[in-house]
Amino acid sequence: MEGHPLALHDVMFIPALVAQASDEQNKKWLRRAQRREIVGCYAQTELGHGSNLRKLETTATYDVSTQEFVLHTPQITSLKWWPGGLGKSSNYAVVVANMIVKEKHLGPHSFLVQLRDEITHQSLKGITVGDIGPKLSFNAIDNGFLGFDNYRIPRTNLLMRHSRVEPDGTYVKPPHAKINYSAMVRVRSHMATGQGNFLAQALTIAVRYSTVRRQGFIESGEQEVKVLDYQTQQHRLFPSIAKAYAFTFAGYETIRLYEQLLKEVDTGNVSLMADLHALTSGLKSVVTHQTAQGIEQARMACGGHGYSQASYISEIFGVAVGGCTYEGENMVMLLQLARYLVKSVEQIKAGESGKLGPLVAYLAVKVDGVDLEKGVEEYMKAFQHVSRLQTWKASEKFLKLLKSGEKREVAWNKSSVELTRASRLHTRLYIAETFKRSVQEVADPRLKEVLTDLLHLHVNYELLDMATYALEDGFLSSSQLDYVRDQLYFYLAKIRPNAVSLVDSWEFSDMQLRSVLGRRDGNVYENLVAWAKASPLNKTDVLPSVEKYLKPMMNSKL
Numbered sequence: 001m002e003g004h005p006l007a008l009h010d011v012m013f014i015p016a017l018v019a020q021a022s023d024e025q026n027k028k029w030l031r032r033a034q035r036r037e038i039v040g041c042y043a044q045t046e047l048g049h050g051s052n053l054r055k056l057e058t059t060a061t062y063d064v065s066t067q068e069f070v071l072h073t074p075q076i077t078s079l080k081w082w083p084g085g086l087g088k089s090s091n092y093a094v095v096v097a098n099m100i101v102k103e104k105h106l107g108p109h110s111f112l113v114q115l116r117d118e119i120t121h122q123s124l125k126g127i128t129v130g131d132i133g134p135k136l137s138f139n140a141i142d143n144g145f146l147g148f149d150n151y152r153i154p155r156t157n158l159l160m161r162h163s164r165v166e167p168d169g170t171y172v173k174p175p176h177a178k179i180n181y182s183a184m185v186r187v188r189s190h191m192a193t194g195q196g197n198f199l200a201q202a203l204t205i206a207v208r209y210s211t212v213r214r215q216g217f218i219e220s221g222e223q224e225v226k227v228l229d230y231q232t233q234q235h236r237l238f239p240s241i242a243k244a245y246a247f248t249f250a251g252y253e254t255i256r257l258y259e260q261l262l263k264e265v266d267t268g269n270v271s272l273m274a275d276l277h278a279l280t281s282g283l284k285s286v287v288t289h290q291t292a293q294g295i296e297q298a299r300m301a302c303g304g305h306g307y308s309q310a311s312y313i314s315e316i317f318g319v320a321v322g323g324c325t326y327e328g329e330n331m332v333m334l335l336q337l338a339r340y341l342v343k344s345v346e347q348i349k350a351g352e353s354g355k356l357g358p359l360v361a362y363l364a365v366k367v368d369g370v371d372l373e374k375g376v377e378e379y380m381k382a383f384q385h386v387s388r389l390q391t392w393k394a395s396e397k398f399l400k401l402l403k404s405g406e407k408r409e410v411a412w413n414k415s416s417v418e419l420t421r422a423s424r425l426h427t428r429l430y431i432a433e434t435f436k437r438s439v440q441e442v443a444d445p446r447l448k449e450v451l452t453d454l455l456h457l458h459v460n461y462e463l464l465d466m467a468t469y470a471l472e473d474g475f476l477s478s479s480q481l482d483y484v485r486d487q488l489y490f491y492l493a494k495i496r497p498n499a500v501s502l503v504d505s506w507e508f509s510d511m512q513l514r515s516v517l518g519r520r521d522g523n524v525y526e527n528l529v530a531w532a533k534a535s536p537l538n539k540t541d542v543l544p545s546v547e548k549y550l551k552p553m554m555n556s557k558l
């Protein structure tokens, strides 16, 4: 859970080579990387810049006389800072640097760079490398720093699948300006399933424990109840169970799209890039935020024992919440999706709705009202309505500011909170729709029934959560919201008998969960006592600190 020093080798180094190195380059590097003869990482973020890639300070200047690139970090803020596996484990890195050829700044490009000797593992001359120190979590990973002092690499170490520098310094442009960002888009497209998995682990622990823990009464005189029977406990946990499934389904779709994109890009077709970038930017942001919230609620749902490391939920939280920051800070990525939404509104205003992609076509279609009692399709229309409403409002705000003479960037900044709200609503619509489509495709009727219950729970929970938007323009009435509330409580109760099976179906082993509270056999109390007894503080009855500090204090007459 706390990560693996070689994780980034598989998650970003190899994928960056696959997507960005030419076939010829990969003949040399890829097999060696796959066999782990060389170990690599993805070194992009710097001490001074992570979000704004265009301002990366590490330079790669082409020296035509030697046909080499000279890598340099001109000042302290140019040091690479954060890359996982960089500090101690990797001997190579894909380094993202601003490329300068014939004094022309050509923007961020990726280079394969050797950092350490392949035999001794010592850092090479011209390289300064090390670990950045302890973090909130992920402490088994050596996130590192890296500096270059006019460090030379061959021209052919520029990853040249999509763009090239010829020996004489001629630059051949890529088919899309952002094609070098593909390693990030890949991880973002995998994050919904990854985060769904973190959420599922925390929920498995909390739901199992909630059937062991008995406390208080619903009706007096009986045995104390399992805390999972409280409606508040169900409300805390079950919507997140639905989300863990929903995120996984959405993630499967974005992974498929990324794989399709890779194939299309290889044939020179880059038309999917903008759509996938917008989609994964929003999805990554919404899913990481909601996952962190869901895990934290799972911890609190375990009461005092949730706060103990024996629950293991705090560790899961620490790892999962990193996703709000890495692969693009969430606000920054929501604003990337917002650019796409605003452009779509502009297209509609220009009478070009026909050109809209399938995920934003709804922005052009007005719906007057819904009959929620007819079922899930009507909820989808309601989600479309609130997303459309907010997207238009935020876009109009921005466009009005522009028209009033504000500079584009200033108008954008003044509209940005509203724009991020639009991005979230659009993404939540996408998650609900993929959830609905995935459940429709399930063949096994019994499985379909229980997943349909979760889907109903999800859409009612979500609609209630965005009720302000739906009430704002009178799209939903308060009696419709009462119906949504009733449905929500109905599905909480309906899901209760299946709750344990739903989390067990994820099939996490006790070894994976490492949680005393979430044990499959339910023997929580005996094992909590054994766990506590094993604490290092309990190795001796009397600690040395008694002689050293306590006794002098207690014997003091002052």
Ligand SMILES: CCCCCCCCCCC/C=C/C(=O)SCCNC(=O)CCNC(=O)[C@H](O)C(C)(C)COP(=O)(O)OP(=O)(O)OC[C@H]1O[C@@H](n2cnc3c(N)ncnc32)[C@H](O)[C@@H]1OP(=O)(O)O
Residues within 6 Å of the ligand: 007, 011, 042, 044, 045, 050, 051, 052, 053, 054, 084, 178, 181, 182, 184, 185, 186, 187, 190, 191, 194, 273, 274, 277, 325, 326, 327, 328, 329, 332, 336, 339, 340
């Ligand atoms: C596989 C298993 C996964 C499990 C994971 C577990 C392990 C986790 C380990 C953690 C690893 C972490 C690694 C990292 O964090 S690596 C570093 C990540 N860094 C970032 O994500 C940086 C974020 N910033 C950016 O991506 C860019 O700077 C940003 C996109 C925000 C802006 O880029 P830029 O300034 O160049 O672009 P503009 O804003 O000016 O936009 C110009 C247009 O380009 C479009 N655009 C931008 N990016 C893309 C893209 N990738 N694809 C397509 N199009 C793109 C943008 O939308 C603009 O278009 P319009 O002008 O039409 O609006």
Ligand SMILES: Cc1cc2nc3c(=O)[nH]c(=O)nc-3n(C[C@H](O)[C@H](O)[C@H](O)COP(=O)(O)OP(=O)(O)OC[C@H]3O[C@@H](n4cnc5c(N)ncnc54)[C@H](O)[C@@H]3O)c2cc1C
Residues within 6 Å of the ligand: 008, 042, 043, 044, 045, 048, 049, 050, 051, 052, 081, 082, 083, 084, 138, 143, 322, 325, 326, 327, 328, 329, 330, 331, 332, 335
């Ligand atoms: C666990 C972990 C692993 C990582 N692994 C890697 C790795 O392997 N390789 C790698 O290269 N990097 C890695 N990173 C770095 C990571 O990608 C960056 O930290 C991340 O992209 C955020 O960038 P930043 O740190 O510059 O944040 P900043 O941009 O400094 O964010 C600070 C605040 O400014 C706001 N902000 C910034 N720009 C804007 C804007 N344009 N509009 C509105 N608000 C804005 C943000 O929303 C945020 O609130 C890792 C980070 C973590 C935490």
